[in-house]
Amino acid sequence: MPSADLFLRDSKTSWLVVCGLALAALLSPGVTCAADPQMSVMLPRGGQRGTEVELRLYGARLEDAVALHIYEPGIEVLEFAAVNGGESKAKIRIAPDCPLGSKHFRVRTMTGITESRTFTVSALPTVLEVEPNNDFAKPQVVPFGVTIEGTADTEDVDYFAFEAKKGDRITAEVEGIRLGDTMFDVYVAILNSARFELSTSDDMALVYQDGVASVVAPADGTYIVQLRESAYGGHGGCRYRCHVGPFPRPVGLVPSGGPAGSEVAVKFFGETVTDLTNTVLLPQSSNVPFGVFATDEKGIAPSPNYFRLSSLPNTVEQEPNLELVQATEMTAPGAANGVLMQKGDTDRFVFAAQAGQVFDINVYARRLRSELDAVLYVFNERGEGLASNDDANNSPDSAIRFTAPADGKYYLSIFDHLGKGGPGYFYRIEVEPITRDLQLTINEFQQFIESRVVIPQGGAAGFLVNAARKDFGGALEFIAENLPPGVALEAVPMAGDQGTTQLLLTAAADAPLGASFAQIYGKLADPNQPAVQGRVRQDAVMVRGQNNIPFWTEPLPSLMVAVSQAAPFTISLVEPKVPLVRGGSMQLKVVATRAEGFTAPIRVELFLNPNGVNSSRSVAIAEGQTEAIIDMNAAGNAALGTFRIVARAEATVGNGNVVSASRFINLTVAEPYLQFAFQPAAVEQGKSTEMLVNVETSKPFEGTARVQLVGLPNKVTTPVIEITKETKDLVFPIAAEAGAPPGQNKSLYCQVIVTENGEPIVHNIGTGQLRVDEPIPMKVAEPMVAAPAPMPAAAPMPEQPPAPKRLTRLEQLRLEQKQRVESKGTP
Numbered sequence: 001m002p003s004a005d006l007f008l009r010d011s012k013t014s015w016l017v018v019c020g021l022a023l024a025a026l027l028s029p030g031v032t033c034a035a036d037p038q039m040s041v042m043l044p045r046g047g048q049r050g051t052e053v054e055l056r057l058y059g060a061r062l063e064d065a066v067a068l069h070i071y072e073p074g075i076e077v078l079e080f081a082a083v084n085g086g087e088s089k090a091k092i093r094i095a096p097d098c099p100l101g102s103k104h105f106r107v108r109t110m111t112g113i114t115e116s117r118t119f120t121v122s123a124l125p126t127v128l129e130v131e132p133n134n135d136f137a138k139p140q141v142v143p144f145g146v147t148i149e150g151t152a153d154t155e156d157v158d159y160f161a162f163e164a165k166k167g168d169r170i171t172a173e174v175e176g177i178r179l180g181d182t183m184f185d186v187y188v189a190i191l192n193s194a195r196f197e198l199s200t201s202d203d204m205a206l207v208y209q210d211g212v213a214s215v216v217a218p219a220d221g222t223y224i225v226q227l228r229e230s231a232y233g234g235h236g237g238c239r240y241r242c243h244v245g246p247f248p249r250p251v252g253l254v255p256s257g258g259p260a261g262s263e264v265a266v267k268f269f270g271e272t273v274t275d276l277t278n279t280v281l282l283p284q285s286s287n288v289p290f291g292v293f294a295t296d297e298k299g300i301a302p303s304p305n306y307f308r309l310s311s312l313p314n315t316v317e318q319e320p321n322l323e324l325v326q327a328t329e330m331t332a333p334g335a336a337n338g339v340l341m342q343k344g345d346t347d348r349f350v351f352a353a354q355a356g357q358v359f360d361i362n363v364y365a366r367r368l369r370s371e372l373d374a375v376l377y378v379f380n381e382r383g384e385g386l387a388s389n390d391d392a393n394n395s396p397d398s399a400i401r402f403t404a405p406a407d408g409k410y411y412l413s414i415f416d417h418l419g420k421g422g423p424g425y426f427y428r429i430e431v432e433p434i435t436r437d438l439q440l441t442i443n444e445f446q447q448f449i450e451s452r453v454v455i456p457q458g459g460a461a462g463f464l465v466n467a468a469r470k471d472f473g474g475a476l477e478f479i480a481e482n483l484p485p486g487v488a489l490e491a492v493p494m495a496g497d498q499g500t501t502q503l504l505l506t507a508a509a510d511a512p513l514g515a516s517f518a519q520i521y522g523k524l525a526d527p528n529q530p531a532v533q534g535r536v537r538q539d540a541v542m543v544r545g546q547n548n549i550p551f552w553t554e555p556l557p558s559l560m561v562a563v564s565q566a567a568p569f570t571i572s573l574v575e576p577k578v579p580l581v582r583g584g585s586m587q588l589k590v591v592a593t594r595a596e597g598f599t600a601p602i603r604v605e606l607f608l609n610p611n612g613v614n615s616s617r618s619v620a621i622a623e624g625q626t627e628a629i630i631d632m633n634a635a636g637n638a639a640l641g642t643f644r645i646v647a648r649a650e651a652t653v654g655n656g657n658v659v660s661a662s663r664f665i666n667l668t669v670a671e672p673y674l675q676f677a678f679q680p681a682a683v684e685q686g687k688s689t690e691m692l693v694n695v696e697t698s699k700p701f702e703g704t705a706r707v708q709l710v711g712l713p714n715k716v717t718t719p720v721i722e723i724t725k726e727t728k729d730l731v732f733p734i735a736a737e738a739g740a741p742p743g744q745n746k747s748l749y750c751q752v753i754v755t756e757n758g759e760p761i762v763h764n765i766g767t768g769q770l771r772v773d774e775p776i777p778m779k780v781a782e783p784m785v786a787a788p789a790p791m792p793a794a795a796p797m798p799e800q801p802p803a804p805k806r807l808t809r810l811e812q813l814r815l816e817q818k819q820r821v822e823s824k825g826t827p
Contacts, residue, residue, distance in 0.1 A: 036656030039114035046120030050096035064110040074098030145245040152234040180542030182237040247299035251424035255337035257308030269423035287557040339426040353404035371424040373417040437470040438534030456567040458509035462661040486511025515562035568598035577757035579670035612638025678768030686738040693730040715740040
């Protein structure tokens with residue numbers, strides 16, 4: 001594994017040379033500040049091992065580029081120089097024994113590093129496409145046994161012709177999407193001189209969206225390779241590298257995994273190989289997916305067959321094993337390996353287990369680029385199904401957590417979901433006890449932008465890390481290895497209930513400019529639990545599909561950490577002297593220190609808030625100003641405790657952006673000092689009332705606290721009231737103007753400001769209700785009239801008959817009907 005800056009081989013000399021180049025570039029006249037460099041294109045896209053290659057690197061803000069860094073060993077940078085803001089050039093030497101495959105490059109400038117780009121090392125010499133070559137009758141003539149590098153433009157069809165002898169194996173494997181340049185679905189075909197297609201390929205499980213065409217030459221003569229975008233689309237960014245030769249290109253292998261550090265005999269399968277077995281010495285570990293390159297007397301495969309490293313012993317299927325009684329015996333823990341060669345094929349294995357034993361049974365097929373869509377069953381000795389699975393973990397591969405119900409033998413059965421088979425339908429079934437695992441990945445702080453760890457001299461850089469714990473819990477702590485000189489890691493333990501944490505790297509003011517490939521590890525902090533450790537992994541998203549979903553991702557073997565020249569600003573958070581209480585708010589001050597003459601606005605935001613705490617997404621320190629306020633508030637159920645927080649700052653410097661970070665400060669989240677119980681109140685327009693609030697002091701405080709009733713409707717007022725820790729009841733005198741809007745107001749709360757250590761502790765305590773009523777209308781009095789003269793006594797009235805009974809509607813209808821009948825019967 002590389003552990004030093006590969007600008008030069010010797011690490012001490014490397015740092016001296018890098019620093020010297022950086023200082024020279026800084027002092028050179030005419031060099032402008034070019035922060036946030038970008039590398040969008042690197043040409044050529046690959047080269048043959050054992051050769052020297054001149055590179056052109058195109059992008060933006062490359063004026064102050066000083067070095068080219070390569071993650072993997074085997075490539076030496078001989079020369080490097082910035083041409084202008086949009087281009088740099090380099091000369092590299094690829095060692096004769098350099099491992100084949102994709103390598104990862106970055107350009108470093110005085111002020112940053114570019115995103116990563118890939119470069120493919122091949123065994124065959126490279127031939128560049130020469131236009132015009134889109135006429136089948138006039139193809140570009142190339143030797144047999146080369147790697148062709150070209151571009152599939154819009155509606156472009158490229159033809160390349162070569163000579164082959166009868167019986168020669170002709171294989172064309174093309175890299176398109178795997179170069180990581182753009183969304184590209186490449187098509188490859190092998191044709192004879194009469195324009196008949198002998199073999200074609202679009203997509204293939206082994207090579208993803210790329211293709212492999214292969215045929216045995218039926219006669220001596222000229223053969224043509226056709227390359228294009230599958231739908232005749234394409235554009236200038238659709239670059240390809242097509243390997244054409246007699247090399248082996250297996251599509252399957254058994255076993256497809258083995259114990260790390262051991263020597264394993266691997267048998268390959270596919271139409272391009274016949275009884276091919278290679279003995280492979282496996283590495284002790286690998287930070288990226290490991291693969292083996294098939295080799296025979298005709299050459300070496302251009303790309304690997306992926307191979308899983310584990311600690312489990314291997315078992316290889318023994319045919320026939322179609323029936324349970326024919327099952328191949330394996331050990332548990334252990335790994336079963338095989339290939340479903342025929343359509344409808346099913347392979348079976350048997351292992352012994354004791355009652356209560358728990359195993360994780362995982363199929364590795366599609367994850368190793370097999371064509372198999374596995375279905376897995378577990379049976380007992382009577383042939384009764386105990387468990388099954390088709391797809392798991394966002395993959396076509398199967399997974400089962402199995403508990404043995406009794407002592408005895410248990411059978412595994414694997415087949416393809418659609419009953420298919422062939423040399424590419426290989427698999428590996430791992431049966432192992434529950435194993436703790438920790439996966440750590442760097443999170444994109446800015447969506448769709450690759451995180452780059454660049455620390456200004458005398459400054460800091462922060463980044464977020466996501467943690468996925470499997471079958472364990474607890475806090476995590478972090479350590480770093482191989483950081484650049486003058487750089488230190490500041491990390492706080494990640495609590496057991498957290499899935500994301502923030503790490504901070506700081507650089508001394510005199511830290512030399514340069515970079516290294518570092519490793520950061522997280523491990524279980526509790527010494528009383530079995531040790532668990534994981535590496536912080538950075539995956540570079542090279543191509544995104546619809547809705548910016550990652551489509552092609554390259555795992556990087558280490559974390560590049562760079563020290564850049566000092567930024568023209570630093571920021572610091574002012575640590576609060578008081579807590580942020582649940583349900584309360586706080587104004588967090590951020591202060592900028594500016595270099596003389598630097599006045600640009602600075603954008604600031606917190607990396608990560610404690611659970612239940614929110615803050616302003618982004619605030620700006622205005623042009624020429626040195627302070628800003630970050631508004632923070634805590635939910636009623638916010639996590640309690642003292643937390644470490646840090647801020648990220650970004651400003652435009654020259655023609656790009658410079659990013660820095662503050663240092664950690666403490667933020668304490670606490671319970672409220674007071675609890676209020678509101679009594680509902682009502683008031684009539686134009687009148688006054690009182691609202692009673694019962695007060696309970698949870699934490700005594702000194703002096704007085706100011707209480708303001710918030711949420712009153714328009715034209716309803718009440719004064720600010722002061723209370724002490726002894727206050728039991730709080731009475732708000734409420735006055736409503738005549739024009740106050742009537743109705744219920746159910747969202748009243750009290751903002752209480754307790755002053756402690758000279759700083760406010762803002763509580764927002766609710767809720768209360770106030771009803772505003774309209775006045776009840778007054779009854780109008782009738783006018784007074786003079787009393788009349790007394791009347792003589794009246795004679796007694798005769799007794800009146802009782803008032804007729806009020807009829808119901810039904811009774812009225814019946815009466816009307818009766819009257820109509822009687823009317824018709826009267827002459």
